[in-house]
Amino acid sequence: MHEITAAVTHEPGTHTVESVTLKDPKPNEVLIDVRATGVCHTDYHAYTSDRTEFPVVLGHEGAGVVDAVGSNVTTVDSGDHVVLWVLPSCGDCQHCQRGQSYLCQARKDTRGRMMDGTRRLSRSDTPVNHFYAQSSFASMAVVPERQVVPVDETLPFEISALLGCGVTTGLGAVTNIAEVESGETVAVFGCGGVGAGAILAASAVSAGEIIAVDLDAETLATMREIGATKTIDASATDPVTAIDDYVGSVDYAFECIGSPPTVTQSIEVIGPGGTAVITGTSDSDPIELDLGLFTSGIDVIGNIVGFTQPHVDIPKYVTMYQNGDLDLDAILTDLYEIDELDDAFEALESGEGIRSVVRFDPGP
Ligand SMILES: [Zn+2]
Ligand SMILES: [Zn+2]
Structure with missing residues (x-):
């Protein structure tokens, strides 16, 4: 005792x-x-x-x-x-x-x-x-x-x-679930622990464009420091329009909040054959989607803890941190x-x- x-x-x-x-x-x-x-x-x-x-x-x-x-x-x-x-x-x-x-x-x-x-x-x-x-x-x-x-x-x-849940959920979303490769384009909705993890991982694999969407200017400034190539303040701009203007669409969108409006936005910004990775929550709120979006062969995947195998992935992330890559x-x-x-x-x-x-x- x-x-x-x-x-x-x-x-x-x-x-x-x-x-x-x-x-x-x-x-x-x-x-x-x-x-x-x-x-x-x-x-x-x-x-x-x-x-x-x-x-x-x-x-x-x-x-x-x-x-x-x-x-x-x-x-x-x-x-x-x-x-x-x-x-x-x-x-x-x-x-x-x-x-x-x-x-x-x-x-x-x-x-x-x-x-x-x-x-x-x-x-x-x-x-x-x-x-x-x-x-x-x-x-x-x-x-x-x-x-x-x-x-x-x-x-x-x-x-x-930082490695027991949230940040690792974002790291795994990019590396285990989406398996983003060099040059592919990425948008991240919500830049708390999960979203920051996604941006760090996207940066580590040299994603082409890494677009960070958040409501907080200070957070967005930090996202630039850790690899975001473009930031969108969703309190001032509609992120779907802003991403359309900037790159048309992205290969991968990572929804890192678990809220219906950002789930919809993250699916709307992916191009044909693109993938949206959605962070799960225990809420049962409904989401609204245009069914036509699915005619372009998109993939929508639920993110549970970044599909992490803790004894395999956490030591890998520790090595990346120690090498200055995370x-x-x-x-x-x-x-x-x-x-x-x-x-x-x-x-x-x-x-x-x-x-x-x-x-x-x-x-x-
Ligand atoms: Zn957690
Ligand atoms: Zn079991």
Whole structure:
């Protein structure tokens, strides 16, 4: 048993930083000394939703050091530096066996729980819910081994924390899903963590035109720094018209917000045979499309975590970062302490910054 510090959300939109009990890892689980955690829209969505089961410790983009391992754990050991991957997976189903753990449905059974359906977190003997079997807005976390990816220990924790979900979803959209090649044209709608990841990856493969669309001028300036060849401020200009004027159409559009109007726009800007990669959300909002668009042989693909194989792709991205081919420093816009989580959520809601990370001091 460990007394840890965690941000506990008791009801929609409010949380307190308090002492919580965390039980030891069970078989195939790992105890993590959390050092940094990305702040993601998925956290904010759960934070404000009345469909979330409270109380809960959110956080699903963690990075840290392995403190201890449960029995049967073979891939990491105490002292290893690790990235915590967002999606729980079973390892046994046909999807997991094919290297497509992002399609594993086990995560649906883990809502608020660990893989075995129980909880490790409690507060005054009352169970506290988990989030993506991770709950990394906390000084320590118990996480399934399959979600723990060892990384080079020279990697700063706040950079590691960018690789567990959002940014990797954008990187994978370009490299795994669309497989963009040198010279092909790309438009990215929404330049938060996912969109910035898409622009970084498009730049790394030397895409021909990389068009960034966002509502925030400062964000767009950063996108230019990391490889965008053209930026469009959608608060002032209709992006579909602007892209038409600039290049006619693009080979690939990456919708990185998950909102109906940008989904429609991203499909409208691709040319014949083009591909639109759409970031999924848990919302059930309908989208409106002109059926005629499909007569030009377009492809529309849903983006779930960039079709990432965490143990294959994350080490690859780490090497690219270390070689100077992936400027992750440029998109890490803010660092917060855990008692400043409110400020981090506020910035996220207002669209300020690109990616922020909560840091924890190393324990005694
Ligand atoms: Zn995330
Ligand atoms: Zn599975």
